[in-house]
Amino acid sequence: MxxxxxxxxxxxxxxxxxxxxxxxxxxxxxxxxxxxxxxxxxxxxxxxxxxxxxxxxxxxxxxxxxxxxxxxxxxxxxxxxxxxxxxxxxxxxxxxxxxxxxxxxxxxxxxxxxxxxxxxxxxxxxxxxxxxxxxxxxxxxxxxxxxxxxxxxxxxxxLVELPEARVEVERDGLRSEVRTIDHFGNVQLAAPASALAECGLTPGTRVRIGTGTAAHECSVHHTFGDAVPGELLVLVDSAGYVALAVHGGSAADRLAARSVPMFSVTRVAR
Missing domain, CATH: 3.40.50.10790 (S-adenosyl-l-methionine hydroxide adenosyltransferase, N-terminal)
Incomplete structure (x- = not known):
């Protein structure tokens, strides 16, 4: 062919x-x-x-x-x-x-x-x-x-297979390896969109992003513009994966993501 x-x-x-x-x-x-x-x-x-x-x-x-x-x-x-x-x-x-x-x-x-x-x-x-x-x-x-x-x-x-990326889903959040970081600095995790739904992290939920050495509080949003300019957010990206982003900025820079192999996203207790 x-x-x-x-x-x-x-x-x-x-x-x-x-x-x-x-x-x-x-x-x-x-x-x-x-x-x-x-x-x-x-x-x-x-x-x-x-x-x-x-x-x-x-x-x-x-x-x-x-x-x-x-x-x-x-x-x-x-x-x-x-x-x-x-x-x-x-x-x-x-x-x-x-x-x-x-x-x-x-x-x-x-x-x-x-x-x-x-x-x-x-x-x-x-x-x-x-x-x-x-x-x-x-x-x-x-x-x-x-x-x-x-x-x-x-x-x-x-054929050679890549090791499965590590994704852990719990009742109040998830932990996931980084999958890709794009030109804009959006950090795509290996966790699929279904992982957010599974732990009840819907748009509007306040969450804490953990890097292992630091924590950043933000919200889950539907799209970039739902956050205020400069705000860190969690969303589902165009490929259907959980992503960390900054409205008008770089989440990779904000979170020093190029040196962080895994992130946690957990619900903020009220």
Whole structure:
């Protein structure tokens, strides 16, 4: 099955030429394929963060090949894979990065190892598989090359899974690991919206956000504008997860969230 679109998700940043090199490889193989950049601002080596943003975004894109590279194990024995999902195909390292998106795209169907040199660049660097292995594979997939041509099949049960994020729900609140922090400084927790409902934290409820070393009192709100400017709040974000935010500001900065692995959100006793 051919595609006319490739999405790209990496931790390469835009300061260097890494993204342009991958785009260039794709363009040389399939000049008419449209490339949509999801993000190149995943925190370096943050596999969990890359997996989250890819899984949250891919379902809103056209049926596509999703090229994703957050790859601290590049050049080691970790596998490169093509992963077929019901509504798209994913290409990248077998380190847990792709499976959440495959599930968001209707579920994984089959996987193949990237090992056929015919679909790689002639010289493969030990440190840049995004350019030399993954981008060529994505481009050839859009040209209709069957996934089975890239290498041997892999049992889905053998694919690397990320550890489950820790979420604890109690009667008066919850504790959760951070899932992502976006450009605005909104802190998305791994707790789904149902966790707020389960512990009765509805809009208007006063809560205390705990970081382990400090506590901040605020309210649960439906949206940013329900809080006064500069106010800290808890809400359900557009992806359906519990999030910490500041109306017109950065919750990540307010809470020093980049150094806090888990937050608690508990009801304030009256």
């Amino acid at each position: 051919g595609y006319d679109c490739i999405s790209c998700t990496t931790d390469y940043g835009l300061q260097d030429g890494f993204v342009a090199a991958c785009h260039g490889v794709i363009a040389r193989i399939t000049p008419t394929t449209r490339v949509i950049d999801i993000t190149h601002s995943v925190a370096p080596q943050d596999i969990r963060g890359g997996a989250a943003v890819l899984a949250q975004t891919a379902p809103y894109l056209p049926n596509a090949v999703h090229l994703a590279v957050v790859d601290p194990g590049v050049g080691t024995a970790r596998r490169g894979i093509v992963l077929l999902a019901e509504r798209g195909t994913l290409v990248g390292p077998d380190n847990g990065l792709l499976l959440p998106a495959a599930r968001a795209l209707g579920g994984p169907r089959a996987a193949y190892q990237l090992e056929n040199a015919e679909y790689q660049l002639p010289r493969v660097s030990a440190t840049f598989h995004g350019r030399d292995v993954f981008a060529p594979a994505a481009a050839h997939l859009t040209r209709g090359v069957p996934a089975a041509e890239f290498g041997r099949p892999i049992e889905l049960a053998e």
